Amino acid sequence: MNALTRKLTAAMPAMLLCASLSGVTTMSYADTSNPNAPVSMIDKWDKTFAESNKVNHRKVSFQNRYGITLVGDLYIPKDRGDRKLAAIAVNGPFGAVKEQSSGLYAQTMAEQGFVTLAFDPSYTGESGGNPRNVASPDINTEDFSAAVDFLGLQTEVDRNRIGILGICGWGGMALNAAAMDTRIKAVATSVMYDMSRAMGHGVGDGKDRYTTADRHAVLQYLNEQRWKDAENGTFAHGGHDIYVDEKGNVTASERILPETLPADPHPVLKEFFDYYRMPRGFHERSVNSTGAWTATTPLSFMNMPLLSYAKEITIPTLIVTGENAHSRYFAEDAYKAVGSKDKALIVVPGANHVDLYDNVAGKIPFSQFKEFFETRLK
Structure with missing residues (x-):
């Protein structure tokens, strides 16, 4: 590992969570005349976790307020009978797909x-x-509200008992949605990231990393990329591992998670690699498993803080993080910012960030998620 690479991995910026589908040619739009059509509606079980015999599962699609078609997996308890049940929309981590952590959480709940x-x-x-x-901080927050739209129309659901759960970078989106959408009756997060803060101020060791000068340098770098994209007529990928040196020079990596781990990797890099790049959590449609976002993705997050109205969240709020999670400070600060009088912060002993993606044996506190939603979605 050279000195620059060591600096980049040690800095651990926000977009370590991100990777790309560039180069993947196995998927195509179902309707090539409509760029907003779903990529596919695969019926086979292609999750990174085993299928439960306690729930029924079906693939669904619905539109958000911007006319974009979203595809999801709906899970319904087999013993429901004819009862209308409380419902939970689940998303995350940032850059993951529903076949990974969010699906595991959804099926378990x-x-x-x-x-x-x-x-x-x-x-x-x-x-x-x-x-x-x-x-996008706006469109992805809207995605949660679109999920509430969909759930509220299902015959199995009591629309007055809908909650949301955001994992990792979708924790911040969930809190933003909870501050805006009055139909949401309870909100929970797991190892949350505030992506606006992460992209706009850099992920450090328990604190923000960028100075004001660093922020300006990153914005200048990203806006120069806009000229390149405009000239090329395409959107470049990569460049989210952004490092600003002491002279204000900006360097970005081409991809976030390498094909193989470097010698002596940063512990957090290894956490993500061991999940997204290994059979444990790899999925071909996951941005995190296969490359990078569009290079200019951070721009809108950098000056649109997701938690601006956190103090206006009045619904029950549960924030879960790991004792050893590098993201723990995001959760603790969000907990302080949330205005609800009914709020709780759970720190899972011994857990790192990625433990709460899929470690069902001893880390993810599903019993506490159950108790929270069961009592708050009465």
């Missing part, structure tokens, strides 16, 4: 008696939107 929906955000996975692999 369905086993606990809820109707659940794990869905791919706009521009990613099986959902529509063009160009591919771009994120």
